[in-house]
Amino acid sequence: MILRVFNWAMAxxxxxxxxxxxxxxxxxxxxxxxxLTEFSLRWYREAFNYPGFFNSFxxxxxxxGVSATIATILAFLAAYGLVRFRFPGKGALEGFFMSPLLVPxxxxxxxxxxxxxxxxxxxxxxxxxxxxxxxxxxxxxRTIHAQLRAVPEDxxxxxxxxxxxxxxxxxxVTLPLCARGVLSGFLLAFLISFAExxxxxxxxxxxxxxxxxxxxNYLTDQIDPTVAAISAMLIGLSLVLILILDRIGxxxxxxx
Amino acid sequence: MSGADAAPAGSVPVGRGTARWLxxxxxxxxxIALALAFLWPLIDGTINSFHPFTRAGIDRESWTLxxxxxxxxxxxxxxxxxxxRVSLIVTLLTAALAYPVALYIVRLSPRVQAIYLLIYMxxxxxxxxxxxxxxxxxxxxxxxxxxxLQGLGITDSPLRLMLNxxxxxxxxxxxxxxxxxxxxxxxxxxxxxxxxxxAANLGARAWDIFRRVTLxxxxxxxxxxxxINFTMNMTAFATPALLGGAxxxxxxxxxxxxxxxxxxxxxxxxxAVAMLAISLLLVWLSQRAAASGSxxxxxxxxxx
Numbered sequence: 001m002i003l004r005v006f007n008w009a010m011a012x013x014x015x016x017x018x019x020x021x022x023x024x025x026x027x028x029x030x031x032x033x034x035x036l037t038e039f040s041l042r043w044y045r046e047a048f049n050y051p052g053f054f055n056s057f058x059x060x061x062x063x064x065g066v067s068a069t070i071a072t073i074l075a076f077l078a079a080y081g082l083v084r085f086r087f088p089g090k091g092a093l094e095g096f097f098m099s100p101l102l103v104p105x106x107x108x109x110x111x112x113x114x115x116x117x118x119x120x121x122x123x124x125x126x127x128x129x130x131x132x133x134x135x136x137x138x139x140x141x142r143t144i145h146a147q148l149r150a151v152p153e154d155x156x157x158x159x160x161x162x163x164x165x166x167x168x169x170x171x172x173v174t175l176p177l178c179a180r181g182v183l184s185g186f187l188l189a190f191l192i193s194f195a196e197x198x199x200x201x202x203x204x205x206x207x208x209x210x211x212x213x214x215x216x217n218y219l220t221d222q223i224d225p226t227v228a229a230i231s232a233m234l235i236g237l238s239l240v241l242i243l244i245l246d247r248i249g250x251x252x253x254x255x256x
Numbered sequence: 257m258s259g260a261d262a263a264p265a266g267s268v269p270v271g272r273g274t275a276r277w278l279x280x281x282x283x284x285x286x287x288i289a290l291a292l293a294f295l296w297p298l299i300d301g302t303i304n305s306f307h308p309f310t311r312a313g314i315d316r317e318s319w320t321l322x323x324x325x326x327x328x329x330x331x332x333x334x335x336x337x338x339x340x341r342v343s344l345i346v347t348l349l350t351a352a353l354a355y356p357v358a359l360y361i362v363r364l365s366p367r368v369q370a371i372y373l374l375i376y377m378x379x380x381x382x383x384x385x386x387x388x389x390x391x392x393x394x395x396x397x398x399x400x401x402x403x404x405l406q407g408l409g410i411t412d413s414p415l416r417l418m419l420n421x422x423x424x425x426x427x428x429x430x431x432x433x434x435x436x437x438x439x440x441x442x443x444x445x446x447x448x449x450x451x452x453x454x455a456a457n458l459g460a461r462a463w464d465i466f467r468r469v470t471l472x473x474x475x476x477x478x479x480x481x482x483x484i485n486f487t488m489n490m491t492a493f494a495t496p497a498l499l500g501g502a503x504x505x506x507x508x509x510x511x512x513x514x515x516x517x518x519x520x521x522x523x524x525x526x527x528a529v530a531m532l533a534i535s536l537l538l539v540w541l542s543q544r545a546a547a548s549g550s551x552x553x554x555x556x557x558x559x560x
Contacts, residue, residue, distance in 0.1 A: 108298070110524055
């Protein structure tokens, strides 16, 4: 009984900040006031009228799309190599591919700041893409790897026996069979990239403020419900992506 | 990605019918990408940490350990101590809060369990900056909590709940809760219920069963989760920056100032190297803790 109430309280606490954001985003007042009876879309209008937010949203979308696409292609090829062949040093290679998960964002961000500057890539889009590929690749690889292991190799052999080349087999048999894993891997990579804060805040230049960074900078400056409207939309967006991921089973291998 | 060597029996043995270089076609692109975008920057930064910092910038001609020595200065050591203290408080608080939750939800039907796990996972799925903003609405001077407290006449002036260590503790406990809850939930779910029944049968009271059966058997998972939680607390950036601010600086915030305000990259790199070493050590410890758990379960399974 005590445990039940405690669990409810903790679950409520988990959701409280998020519920409050959504609530705040629909009130006309600039600060929290009781009782909350009025309804307004004022802050959504302000959010769209503040050009910084919209540009940053487009940048985040582009960055997440490009990095997730490249990372998914690299991860699919690597997963195929790891699952279908035996070769010396395979275990070490897998460890290397997953190693970005072990490095804290602050550490990688500092390294990238200095690296990108020494290459003259500071304040460029491709510097961000580089960082994001390294950050999201382990997630894509893990998801695709798990799916590829479940694809029976006999089907590939059947295609080969019937005269298909290796490339054709890969594209026409293997890829469709693990399309679900590839799609989950892509969506997960997209989600992680879109949400990335720490690494980007260390290495990005003023011209490339992703949406989370724009919100961060806005928050260190002032607090008003414009951010609530943006945040509410972000919560909605991640909710949609997570529901899709859950539907196609993409959250299972990562939750482990 | 565990069990990599357990390749399917029919997998292609390299050498017969296939060229030896064939696997590298698939593996090499990612290898090159990570070597360029990940490994090289880390090595480059590590090298920078051994160069002295002068007014003209990094002196790449000479070598020094001064950057690492500087980390022991009282100013830096003090911030490190605060970071460790805050992280430890968060970890212990999370342990105390997550255990009862795990005990409760593991007994629910699988469907309800899934719903609760998703609820507890939401803080991880929502952007860290958005979360911090949500806490600002709750904890700020004009936030919900102070509003209610003053509205009810309990306090006259606002309580300082953020832009100090309290704010960091609340934000991090919320943000990293799932990393303790999930392994704990898995371990509790994997416990043989016969053990509890046997203990009860032999006359143990509920508390004794928990203390002498359940807790010891789930301890490895708990410890592994707590170490991961602690590591994440130590290296978190956005939450402490927004909810703690400059008044409650932690190591990552200091690293930000050193690299982007002072532009002292050698010192900033030394901080990064130290943080990396500490977190790798902690991850290794947590994996050992988890492994000791599975060994114990195996041993007991064999003895039964």
